[in-house]
Amino acid sequence: MGKTPCCEKDGLKKGPWTPEEDEKLIGYIQKHGHGRWRTLPKNAGLKRCGKSCRLRWSNYLRPDIKRGRFSFEEEETIIQLHSVLGNKWSAIAARLPGRTDNEIKNYWNTHIRKRLLKMGIDPVTHTQRLDLLELSSLLSSSLYNPSSSHQQIHVQNLLGNMGPLVNQNLLNLATTLLSYHPKTTSTSTSTRFNVPQNVQEINPLNVHQNQFQSFQPNVQPCTISSTTSNTSTVPSYLNDTQFMQLAKMDPLSESLTSCTSWPDSSLSNMWQNSVGEQALFTPAESYAAMASTNGYLDSTQSSSIVNSLSENQAFVSSEVPNNIANMSFSSLLSTPSSSPHNLYSSSTTYANSKNTTTHEDERDSFCSNMFLYSDIANYGLNGNEFV
DNA sequence: AAGGACTCCAACCGCAAACAA
DNA sequence: ATTGTTTGCGGTTGGAGTCCT
Structure with missing residues (x-):
């Protein structure tokens, strides 16, 4: 079951996306839908791999994404779900409309996890250390x-x-x-x-x-x-x-x-x-x-x-x-x-x-x-x- | 003011499941 | 059933921004 990495072809750009690239991606998807991610960049005129496009769209450009700081209720939900689901970020994200798994994962690692450790709570088991x-x-x-x-x-x-x-x-x-x-x-x-x-x-x-x-x-x-x-x-x-x-x-x-x-x-x-x-x-x-x-x-x-x-x-x-x-x-x-x-x-x-x-x-x-x-x-x- | 340390998060990577032929 | 492709997922990284000395 081999897999040919889609990003290894020469000439494909990596790293941060420019506003122009974002515009192209948004424009194309709004017009045609994403279809097959692998063929999307070529059709949209982007020098990116399909995976990068998918990630950029689903984690950042999607219109239903909610940005800004997490509310108390969202944080409560994340902690509650994490105690049941563990690091199933996508499952947790499914319960938080507008939030992506990546965003939740980052928020957990940079804020919640540290806070729990500070309180003497094991962030993995959710119990007193x-x-x-x-x-x-x-x-x-x-x-x-x-x-x-x-x-x-x-x-x-x-x-x-x-x-x-x-x-x-x-x-x-x-x-x-x-x-x-x-x-x-x-x-x-x-x-x-x-x-x-x-x-x-x-x-x-x-x-x-x-x-x-x-x-x-x-x-x-x-x-x-x-x-x-x-x-x-x-x-x-x-x-x-x-x-x-x-x-x-x-x-x-x-x-x-x-x-x-x-x-x-x-x-x-x-x-x-x-x-x-x-x-x-x-x-x-x-x-x-x-x-x-x-x-x-x-x-x-x-x-x-x-x-x-x-x-x-x-x-x-x-x-x-x-x-x-x-x-x-x-x-x-x-x-x-x-x-x-x-x-x-x-x-x-x-x-x-x-x-x-x-x-x-x-x-x-x-x-x-x-x-x-x-x-x-x-x-x-x-x-x-x-x- | 400078530069080193630290924080945060967008983006990448590799793996595996799901899907298609 | 097998093989190749696509998609999804979770862990990790790199660099921009901020803080600290």
Whole structure:
């Protein structure tokens, strides 16, 4: 099945197209249609190969091509489709009217891919990068296991290997956590940690709820507004301790994952004190986040939950001060150390960000939220089931 | 102001599937 | 069924434009 390369004949032009060539090509196709691409250039008076003409037409000159920057909706579609289709650019392009596979491919490689890497998301698998999960787990266990000096070395090696993907905030935090172990120091909680100022500004709950809901309308965020919510599905016989015990025994149990509000207990107070009045997490999700950092779970349970929670995982525990509790792991990933990371903030809710939030900044936030919930979509579960 | 580094994207290349004879 | 041709696709490259020092 030989193939004679159509472009190897002498005298055929390569490289950028001139306006005159474009004109000739457009004129010919409008008059005759493209017909056979191989014979087109000769008929149209172009010193180009048919392949080059086809590419120029389909990627640039076609009248139905939409030019200009990608909209949020288009970006959302690309990411969503890529998580299902992979690098099937033509299949993705078929779902985006006016966009070409080449354009989408370029946009993915130059913008989206980099942004995902920045957020610690593997652009191939669309999941949290394993090395970062491992770091998360190690940091957590180092916090609550004073004898894990070998793990501290491991963490430091890991940080070293991650190179440019780790920003100064993460290094500072890791150093701080490893230096000031809560169980090995006798200082008060308030002085135990030396968290960089800009880290304290990160609030994982300032998400774009509208975007989230439009992306995954069947998932309803759980709002914890009252400790005695009458929407509670927690069995009424469960008190604080029993809730914790049940969660400890079987954190993925149906009775817990179906909880939409807290038992009437100090648990909810603790959680709300940590994250504020409006929380997007169910009690079970919140518990899982706390339990995984408190070491209540074994490694399998922990990693399962951390995987499920994805971006939602927060370093929350009664022993961790609020400024750390409010911080999601991914929010520490590589960003210019001179500017606060606004991964979870909108331009209107981020109190300490500059008012001149850029389009790219908004996309960062938008993107992160989409991935947060595209994982849920992948599991085919609703918000209360995915713990 | 200069030039080196970096980014972005149009265009190219090679492969394989689809089609035609 | 076989062989040659066309088309489509995804990865890669080159160079223009921009940024940084």
